Amino acid sequence: MNYTIKQMAEISGVSPRTLRFYDERSLLKPAFLSEAGYRMYTEKEVDRLQQILLYRSMELPLKTIKELIDRPDEKIQETLLQQRNQLEQKRQELDHLLQVLDNTLRYYKGEIKMTNKEKFEAFKQEKLAENEENYGQEIREKYGEAAVEESNQRWQNMSESDYQKLQETERTLIKKLTQYLESEELPSELAEEIYSLHKSWLQFSWKEYSGEAHKGLSEMYLADERFTHYYDDKSGQGATEALYQIIQYYA
DSSP states (O other): OOEEHHHHHHHHOOOHHHHHHHHHTTSSOOSEEOTTSOEEEOHHHHHHHHHHHHHHHTTOOHHHHHHHHTSOGGGHHHHHHHHHHHHHHHHHHHHHHHHHHHHHHHHHTTSSOOOHHHHHHHHHHHHHHHHHHHHHHHHHHHHOHHHHHHHHHHHHTOOHHHHHHHHHHHHHHHHHHHHHTTTOOSSOHHHHHHHHHHHHHHHTTOSSOOHHHHHHHHHHHHHSHHHHHHHHHHHOTTHHHHHHHHHHHHO
8 A cells, every 4th residue: 555745754753844854854755646756655664664663762863763664674573673682671771770779768768777788879871871861872782782781780880888889980071071172182191191091981881801802992982973972071172082182092
């Protein structure tokens, strides 16, 4: 069966304007144009749009969505299963975080007692869930499921003392990056200090350090604007590019 853009909009709940936008981005091209020049869609495009909306509901960027749905048909089921596994992991992490927060509320009400470790757990789980939501897809594609899960486990098992050291390392890194933007001299003592700080920051969650992996991570910082904004917003415009150059030089 064939559908006009208006019918496609009615079926999906997506506006014709959005469908035209998807066409312009080569995300969802019509199957053909009618004799009158109208966009026409088939069941194949209906299925593709359903996948787009599914991934959009996961807040994935359009670039990533296009890469996922452009995979061969035989890979679609594999891709969907991967996404489902990631959502299941995210649900478990959020369920655990909710439990910790509920216990914290009961603690402040005087209903239960909490150890310092239990109080600290809420912050680790919150950060873990935030990282998973923002960057889970990208880091899994680059480093693999096993490496990411191992890193998450090390994060969860981190002591309160180590967590405080990690926070202080990051604060110092941000401060030094801001200073570096005033001159951007490479090589320099300040640049080497920034590299060492970032390396130390990574080693809190990495089982083994690798210069190549460090360089690969810095490339990811530039490849996705969400990563780029992390340092640019904290240290100043161009901070991520500067950090990338430093890591590429010293790692």
